[in-house]
Amino acid sequence: MRKGIINIFATTGISLVLLSIIAMCYSAELICVTTVFQVFLVNIVAHLILIYLSKTEIKYLAVEIVIEIGLIIILSLFFGAIFHWYTSTPIIVLIPMSITIYVISIVLNILRMKQDADEINKLIQINKQDRKNVSVKG
Numbered sequence: 001m002r003k004g005i006i007n008i009f010a011t012t013g014i015s016l017v018l019l020s021i022i023a024m025c026y027s028a029e030l031i032c033v034t035t036v037f038q039v040f041l042v043n044i045v046a047h048l049i050l051i052y053l054s055k056t057e058i059k060y061l062a063v064e065i066v067i068e069i070g071l072i073i074i075l076s077l078f079f080g081a082i083f084h085w086y087t088s089t090p091i092i093v094l095i096p097m098s099i100t101i102y103v104i105s106i107v108l109n110i111l112r113m114k115q116d117a118d119e120i121n122k123l124i125q126i127n128k129q130d131r132k133n134v135s136v137k138g
Helices: 002-025 033-055 061-082 091-137
Strands: none
Touching: 002 033, 002 091, 033 061, 061 091
16 A cells, blocks of 8 residues: 555656656746646556556566556546646647656666565575574574
């Protein structure tokens, strides 16, 4: 649960940074406050869908990734229509932005998993040293 909330906030932050960069490219000077909450809502829904998808077993990783990217694009287009994002952000920009956010999120997850694995390995080494010390003393 905690990791899910952290992921939602992380992807919301990534989304807002990318949106700001794109807005600067279009000479925009501000992002509306409501946009922050709209992006937050999209990320909540996206993560709930991804959590549901992770509980289903898909045999091939490539198919799973294509399905996830497709759902994220559909979700972005759906909420784009609801929130009238197309008046300021063209569809041709929204789709690559969605894919970029997905890829950055995957990279961050991989880095976090590597960090967790390193920490677990370190704890295992400490545990092995403690067992050796106990057996030598006993």
